[in-house]
Amino acid sequence: MEKIKINASQMFVLVVLFEMGSSILVGLGTGAKQDAWISILLGLGAGLLVFLVYYRLYLYYPDLPLTNYIQKIIGKWLGRMIGVLYIIYFCYVASRVLRDFGELLSTTVYTDTPLFIINSLMMLTIIYGIHKGIEVIARVGQLYFGIIYIMAIVGFSLIIFSGLIHMDYLKPILENGWKPVINTFLGQTITFPFGEMIVFTMFLPYIREPKKIKLVCLGGMILSGINIAITTVINIATIGTELFTRSNFPLLTTVGKIQLANFIERLDVLFMLYLVIGGFFKISLFTYAAVTGAADLFKFSSHRKLSYPIGLLILFASVIIASSYAEHITEGIVIVPIYLHWPFQIIIPITLLLIAFFRNRKKKSYTTTN
Structure with a gap:
C-alpha cells in the first residue's frame, strides 16, 4: 500500500x-419510464446497505485492500484467483466507461475524429494522474467539485427559467405498477452506479481519518443519488418519457433545448465539459483500483510500473468490446449487470463477510477460552 493518505473531505468528493x-451521462432507469426516479432511489437505498457490507469487511482488515484481505479470508491461492478476477473486472468496467465518453464526444463534437484517438487522449491523461498518485487525483477532484456544482445549478436554473419543465410528463406515477420499477432496480440501479462502490474497497486504507469513513462514503452516496434522481426528473419533465428512453444522452438533449432571451442557447458543449470531468474521475478510480490491485497481488514495489500497461489494455479494450454503440449499450443493460455486477458487487462480498464473521468469531472464542 502507498504511504500517501487522503483526508475525509477528499474521499467525500x-x-x-x-x-x-457516467450515471448522469446515460439514461439511468429508462426501463421504468417516467418512474425512473423511483428505481434510482430504491437503488440508492439498497446501495447503502451493500456499502455497509464493504465497510464491515474494512473493519475486519483496516490496513488491507480488497485484493489482499480476500487471501486472508478464503486462503492464498483461491484468494489470489478471485483477486485477479477483480482486477480484470475493474479494467473491464473502466473500458466500458471510457467507451461511453468516447462515443459522447465522437457523435456530438468530434464527428470526424476516430474513437481510438479520443479515447487515447483521455487515457493518457488518466495514466498521468495515476502515475502521480491517489492524493493528486483527490486534490484535482476538490478543485473541480465546486466548478461542477456551479455549472449544474446554473444549468438547471436556465432550464427552469426557459419554461421547459412540464411536470405532467411525470404522470401517471406507477402507471404499470411496481413490476417495471422493481425489475429496473434489480437489473440496473442497484449495481449502477451504487454497487460500483466496490471499487472503494481498494481505497479505504488510504484515508487519514478512519472513523469518518462510514459517514463520508454514505453521505457522498446519498448526495450523488439525490442529484441523479433530480437530474432524471428534470430530463423526463423536459423532453418527455419517449425521448428520454430513446435518447443516448438524455441530459445533453435536455440542455440543448435551453433558449433564453434569444441569445442564451447551445449550452450543450459547456455541459459536455462537466460530463467529461465526471467521466475522468470514474475511469481514473477504476483504473487506479486495477493498477494497485495488480501491484499488491504480484508484489510490485510501486504501482507506477503497471500504470502504462494496464492503461493501454483498458484503452484497446474500450474500442474492441463492442462493434457499435447500440451493441455496447445492450451489453451494459442485459449482460453486464447479471453476469458481472451482481457477482462482483454483491454475491462475492456478502460471502466474504459471512466467512470473515465466522472466522473472527472463532478467533475471539479461542482467545477468551485461553
Missing part, C-alpha cells in the same frame, strides 16, 4: 464525482 460520473 471522490465518492460524489465517481457516483455521478
